[in-house]
Amino acid sequence: MVERVVKILIKNNIIHQQDSELYQYGLTLLIKKIFHIVTILLLGTICKKFICTAVFLVAYAGIRKYAGGYHAKSSKGCYACTGIVTSFSILLFYILEYVELFVIYIILGICAGAISTFSPQETSNRPLSREELTIYKKKTIKTLIIEGIICLLSLFFKEIINGIICAWVIETIMLLIGKGRQKT
Template identity: 25%
Template sequence: MLRDKIVAYMVEADIIKENERKVYCFGLQLIEEMFFSFCVFLLIGILFGNVVETIVFFGAFAVLRQYAGGFHAKKFISCLAISCCIITTLNLLLIFFTDFTWAIIPCAAVGLPAIFVLSPVDSVYKYINKNEVKKYRKCSTVILLIEFVIMLLLVLTSKYSMAFCISYAWLVLSALLVLGRYKNRAGTRE
């Protein structure tokens, strides 16, 4: 694979040490998966004619999820399938409804407090120590506040479908946080 060749070159050129090879391979794998996922989501947005809204959702969700955490699927393909269902649902909602003012407040009313109270939630794939909990909670709170201001500006400028995409991202993330907490308490952390 290309990532293996890149990392091999980095080791040979003394950019990284041999014992760091696995970490860099894993990091490049995550970048590849994120890029591939974004391309698939973009394709779904193009197919439904909602490219900008799909990007708004992905941006709000991905940036916040990085610090909030939550449930993680065991395999990339499972994660991609679940994510495609979430993005497709968003796009179907955008097609079938023209007025989103009714949906923004309930999604935000559920998502905002849940994210604020529950985040960060670790998993078997990303353990968070006590120091990181404080840092991640602060980061997720700041991001949430920034997204809230952006959502308010979108509402004030009558861009209701885009504001809905942000509140929908919060609703989805809050569900993943609850599921992640449940799995952690059940002792599976998966």
């Protein structure tokens, strides 16, 4: 399917033949990302946690982009990891319904501290320069501040707070796993 789309783009002079592999790769990644997002939202909907799941996706994408953390080595591993993370997140949404707000804010503080400390985290596929490390650290902290303010302003919308706290808990775990793998 991706090859057909790229051939149509080439035929219509939208892209050049020499760029076909790059576009095939990009379209394949886009399709995988869309598949992941649709799967996660579908699971959230089935479990009656759509709002928490949607907020989680936005918050997690915002923080993960610059903070980094563990990455699976294959597409299958990535999809399996996504399934585990999604299942854990939905379970966490249900648990958080019974947790007092002050405890949630304590957990947010702990996660913010851990994310700030362990990020940005580079991977073997994507080493970061000193300048990138500095920029990503600042962007991670800025994202944490924005999402933290959203949590404070969402006092009466626990679905929003639960989505963000879940994103931070998962990102903290991914950073810790990534840190552990760097040592081995």
